[in-house]
Amino acid sequence: MQGDFSRVTFDPAQRFSAVLSQQGRVQLDSEINEQTAILLHYVRTLAADLLGPAAYPAGPGGQSTGGFSVDTFEGDNFTVAPGRMYVDGILCQCDGTDYWSQPDGHLDRERERDRLPTGPFMVYLRVWERLVTAVEAPRIREVALGLHGPDTTVRTRVVWQVCCLPLDPDSFVPDMRTAPQFLRDRINGQFRPRGLLAARVRHAQGGGTPCDLPPEAGYRGPENQLYRVEVHRGGTAETATFKWSRENGSVTLPIRSVSGPSIELETLGRDDKLGLEIDDLVEIVDDASVCRAATDTQEEDCPRLYTVREIDHARRTVVLDDEPGRDPYRPTTGTTPGHHPLLRRWDHGAAHGTNGEGTREIREAEWLPLEDGVEVRFEGDVERAPQYRRGDYWLIPVRVVTGDVEWPTGLDGRPQPKRPHGIDYHYAPLAVIEPDASGEYRMVDLRVPFPHRR
Numbered sequence: 001m002q003g004d005f006s007r008v009t010f011d012p013a014q015r016f017s018a019v020l021s022q023q024g025r026v027q028l029d030s031e032i033n034e035q036t037a038i039l040l041h042y043v044r045t046l047a048a049d050l051l052g053p054a055a056y057p058a059g060p061g062g063q064s065t066g067g068f069s070v071d072t073f074e075g076d077n078f079t080v081a082p083g084r085m086y087v088d089g090i091l092c093q094c095d096g097t098d099y100w101s102q103p104d105g106h107l108d109r110e111r112e113r114d115r116l117p118t119g120p121f122m123v124y125l126r127v128w129e130r131l132v133t134a135v136e137a138p139r140i141r142e143v144a145l146g147l148h149g150p151d152t153t154v155r156t157r158v159v160w161q162v163c164c165l166p167l168d169p170d171s172f173v174p175d176m177r178t179a180p181q182f183l184r185d186r187i188n189g190q191f192r193p194r195g196l197l198a199a200r201v202r203h204a205q206g207g208g209t210p211c212d213l214p215p216e217a218g219y220r221g222p223e224n225q226l227y228r229v230e231v232h233r234g235g236t237a238e239t240a241t242f243k244w245s246r247e248n249g250s251v252t253l254p255i256r257s258v259s260g261p262s263i264e265l266e267t268l269g270r271d272d273k274l275g276l277e278i279d280d281l282v283e284i285v286d287d288a289s290v291c292r293a294a295t296d297t298q299e300e301d302c303p304r305l306y307t308v309r310e311i312d313h314a315r316r317t318v319v320l321d322d323e324p325g326r327d328p329y330r331p332t333t334g335t336t337p338g339h340h341p342l343l344r345r346w347d348h349g350a351a352h353g354t355n356g357e358g359t360r361e362i363r364e365a366e367w368l369p370l371e372d373g374v375e376v377r378f379e380g381d382v383e384r385a386p387q388y389r390r391g392d393y394w395l396i397p398v399r400v401v402t403g404d405v406e407w408p409t410g411l412d413g414r415p416q417p418k419r420p421h422g423i424d425y426h427y428a429p430l431a432v433i434e435p436d437a438s439g440e441y442r443m444v445d446l447r448v449p450f451p452h453r454r
Helices: 029-051 179-191 287-292
Strands: 054-057 083-087 090-094 121-132 155-166 196-201 225-233 241-245 252-259 262-265 281-285 306-312 317-320 342-346 367-369 374-379 393-399 426-435 441-445
Touching (some): 054 426, 083 426, 196 225, 196 393
Antiparallel strands (some): 083 090, 121 155, 121 426, 225 393, 262 317, 281 342, 426 441
């Protein structure tokens, strides 16, 4: 979640059931957010325990229509019926759509990988949560605070995407009973095991008193930070890259227009800390590119980052080192106002060592410096090369008062490698469609119903 948070504290292993305020105490964003996370975890766990990993409410008499029912296959399209479905306890709601028009799919008929398979295929649901700010959803902003006044809270939105998985016509075709495990195995085979990361602050070697520590020991930053380390290009350690932000990737500037390498912005930021400077690295994103990042898992689909070359404060424009429209992977990203385009700042500049796409290469089993003494270490499974999935991220709180990161350590005092804090994807099979050469097809419903009464 790329919000302006102090830290994220919810941990289901702690088994906390509530956050209780005390009189006369400071209110912290992390504690309020933890209460929300506790309640969501309880409700969704209860729903999953009662309904199973994926289920929809059946209509009167147990009828199977509604609730993401896949209907009316027409060779290059199919419809999805309105209704509700619960995936790992997460409520998904559909108002009725077809494959090409799904609200968070942003599919392109010209892209080969977006077209429906010609042979048998499984239709399934991918579900995840996306953080939405006042930039992406302007109605969140309270205009009484001023048209360019401060934003307040952010939201999370449940995103569901109807996807297709080609099947081998001469091999096993899953049914309602076997489909969940079949889909799980295919997904895990592509994205497991996930890469791990540990974080620390570099300290002096050996003992000594605090007065003996060299200047480079400990955290040297002037402020508390929430660092975000995020996988940019997925794959194994040989191909994967990462980027990082000291503000959890929350520095975003809405785009008004794009003209060549020149970008006109709504604002250049609230202050110097949350704005732009020459040589900053920025990423151009919008609703479509964020949603497509879940599906664009191949290396060639990864867009580049840009370097800020010029800034005109009077006109609120910046000039980048290249034209965004020339990006072959996202030629329209940032140019469609309805998709809420924005610049997102990342803080690994050229001084920290970047490659041709503006990111850093993942190197396992060695401590990689970020800044001010903060270091990270990528690790993987010793038996199988880990898979770093695009968008996976880790959050690292750093505090001035301790001069250290907040990161779990083992009994030996060493930082423990952790799985990514997100993004968590959830999957549910919907149907199998088996077309033949004559244009006829057979459809098998894979959804699991549960009794529904009003």
